[in-house]
Amino acid sequence: xxxxxxxxxxxxxxxxxxRTVLTFAAVTLLLxxxxxxxxxxxxxxxxxxSLGLLGLILVIYIGSRRIKAMTDAEPVAVGRTLTVVxxxxxxxxxxxxxLVLS
Amino acid sequence: xxYVFNWLRRWFDPRDVRRHGVTPDYRFSLxxxxxxxxxxxxxxxxLGGGLAVAQFLPPLDVPHLREGMAVGLLGLGGASAIRxxxxxxxxxxxxxxxxxxxPSRFPAALAIAVAIGAILLAIAVIRQDAGE
Numbered sequence: 685x686x687x688x689x690x691x692x693x694x695x696x697x698x699x700x701x702x703r704t705v706l707t708f709a710a711v712t713l714l715l716x717x718x719x720x721x722x723x724x725x726x727x728x729x730x731x732x733x734s735l736g737l738l739g740l741i742l743v744i745y746i747g748s749r750r751i752k753a754m755t756d757a758e759p760v761a762v763g764r765t766l767t768v769v770x771x772x773x774x775x776x777x778x779x780x781x782x783l784v785l786s
Numbered sequence: 787x788x789y790v791f792n793w794l795r796r797w798f799d800p801r802d803v804r805r806h807g808v809t810p811d812y813r814f815s816l817x818x819x820x821x822x823x824x825x826x827x828x829x830x831x832x833l834g835g836g837l838a839v840a841q842f843l844p845p846l847d848v849p850h851l852r853e854g855m856a857v858g859l860l861g862l863g864g865a866s867a868i869r870x871x872x873x874x875x876x877x878x879x880x881x882x883x884x885x886x887x888x889p890s891r892f893p894a895a896l897a898i899a900v901a902i903g904a905i906l907l908a909i910a911v912i913r914q915d916a917g918e
Contacts, residue, residue: 693813693816693817694816696816696820697816697819697820700819700820700823700824701823703823703827704823704826704827704830707827707830707831707834708830710830710834711830711833711834711837714833714834714837714838714841715833715837717837717841718837718840718841721841758812759812759816760809760812760815760816761815761816761819763796763797763798763871763874763875763878764797764798766819766822766870766871766874767797767798767871769826770826770829770867770868770870770871771867773826773829773830773833773863773864773867774864774867774868776830776833776863776864777829777833777860777861777863777864777867778864780833780836780837780840780856780860781857781860781861783840784836784837784840784853784856784857784860785853785857
């Protein structure tokens with residue numbers, strides 16, 4: 685029989701998501717700067733900026749949904765959601781490598 | 787091959803986790819989720835570090851060292867993110883089954899890799915300073 689946690693764990697998880705989204709935003713800024721390096725009018729820059737912004741929007745969306753879900757009775761995370769977030773990070777890593785080497 | 791397919795499927799199928807064991811106190815799952823997010827932030831920090839090295843470090847004497855380090859950090863960050871999902875998945879199943887949490891060598895390996903990289907970079911910077 686579990687007693688309802690009066691708000692500590694869901695709140696901590698909310699904060700954890702906010703910190704994660706903020707960190708993602710900071711890395712997006714670095715990524716955008718990298719994409720615009722040298723020639724801001726190139727195809728490289730256009731692709732880099734679009735993918736970076738898409739990734740950030742995706743993570744903000746997922747984060748807001750999880751944050752709202754914390755007010756549910758049993759807000760347990762689903763594997764697919766977490767895999768998508770990790771895929772976004774991996775995508776950033778690949779995009780970053782491509783931008784560094786180009 | 788079937789084993790690999792099942793292993794990957796655990797990352798994507800939300801119902802798969804619930805096939806194993808018993809649903810625990812949701813606070814354990816939230817704690818697992820926060821651990822996962824901490825690892826994602828660690829991965830992001832490595833991505834940020836790699837991008838910063840590529841953009842803000844002046845060219846070093848050793849050719850392509852700067853690019854090499856940037857790519858290395860970015861790669862480590864990407865690998866960390868993948869591993870974060872895997873660890874979350876395995877921990878969630880262990881919690882449901884009432885087993886011990888899976889042991890993890892990754893944090894130690896990561897720490898060693900970062901330390902080695904930092905030492906090499908320090909040597910490169912010192913040698914560059916000494917050469918001027």
